[in-house]
Amino acid sequence: MAQVFQGRSLLAEKDFTREELEYLIDFSAHLKDLKKRNIPHRYLEGKNICLLFEKASTRTRAAFTVASIDLGAHPEYLGKSDIQLGKKESVEDTAKVLGSMFDGIEFRGFSQKTVENLAKFSGVPVWNGLTDEWHPTQMIADFLTIKENFGTLAGLKLVYVGDGRNNVANSLLVTGAILGVNVTICAPEALFPAKELVEMAGKFAEKSGSVIAVTADVAEGVKDADILYTDVWVSMGEEDKFAERIEQLLPYQINMEMIKKTGNEDVILLHCLPAFHDTETQTGKEIAETFGLSEMEVTDGAFRSKHGRQFEQAENRMHSIKAIMAATLGNLFIPKV
Known part of the structure; x- marks a missing residue:
């Protein structure tokens, strides 16, 4: 058995197998159930999470903040006016500094290259909260919402x-x-x-x-x-x-x-x-x-x-982000999927 997620970054969905994405979706549903039943799930007790934002956000910022706290971690928000990323300090240098202080880094911004370099040089898991090319944390929430509605994914x-x-x-x-x-x-x-x-x-x-x-x-x-x-x-x-x-x-x-x-009446x-x-x-x-x-x-x-499910989908951002952080940083026992 192997802990296939431990220490990994989520930069784009193409880097994960079907089984791995399905695991994250199902783990999101499990953590959502625990949250609804007020059962603690502090898999990141004592960890420090950097929330790095070049682009403004409501759902991504709120989801990462609440998810971090629910998991027992401390989130620290750094907006574009708080940092020198790419202006007075290179992404590589910033990544090395942040990686030495934080246990995980979320990045929401423009360039996919930036989030890739953060992962390359920080030495900690990096999660893509949105770039111009990909939006992977959104996808786990989206397909969780779809599975909640239809009970399955394949063939829809x-x-x-x-x-x-x-x-x-x-x-x-x-x-x-x-x-x-x-x-x-x-x-x-x-x-x-x-x-x-x-x-x-x-x-x-x-x-x-x-x-x-x-x-x-x-x-x-x-x-x-559908x-x-x-x-x-x-x-x-x-x-x-x-x-x-x-x-x-x-x-x-x-x-x-x-x-x-x-x-389709049920679309x-x-x-x-x-x-x-x-x-x-x-x-x-x-x-x-x-x-x-x-x-x-x-x-x-x-x-x-x-037909609208956009608010359930928005709530699921938090549950899915929690699953992503817990799986990659929480040192869970996850059998090879």
Whole structure:
């Protein structure tokens, strides 16, 4: 038997086997059950966790903070104004310093290379809380939410509609392919995922038996979907592209008409949040005033419908992050999976 997770970093889902990802999903469900029953699970007693944020966050920061404390660890938040990462100090030097003081490091930022270098030079587990390429901690929560709803993963059809090149689309395509979930990216051709990424997912799909598809046709793409998934149309750092994205992606807005097109009364809706489903935010008001659009990637009706699981999904960020940290840093006995 081997402790296959001990000391490992979670930088991208492609680095983990199907069995390992399934273990993390199931372990997340177990820790969620313990939390609900108020049973202590302090697997990281006395550990110190560095939370390194270049990009702002609600769910990732809150999830890592609460998860750390529940596990008995102390989290320390370092925002972009608190550190010299890449400005006055190299990532390598920063990694060596933080690795000497902390037992684990979370990074949320822009470059995948940064999180890889943190893992390379820190000597401690590093967890990717989001980069421009991948969003692995989100995936464990997403597929936990799906498994809670359907009792299984393999053979389900997940359709991502929207910007098919972003980190969430990348992660869904590859993670789904590894887990045997059929994944369709439904997007305008200009926003299709990179060819290399589709090829990578295809290789995983051959092994798992899943079906991978990329299409611009909404009716064809969403037909028979079990899960509809979307994300904001404009990623952090692309705020000047609202007009362009609205024109490209309005036909891919999740609304009740699209939900009906799935032909599945039990289809669920996922969104990694925040969502522009109304004008109750500053950004929402600005979009409405500038473009005359009160709802973007998802309508308020669809968002609040019986199909929505986005808040369960958001809560599951904490349970899944807890499982990831405990498995890689908690010195648990985990049989080879």
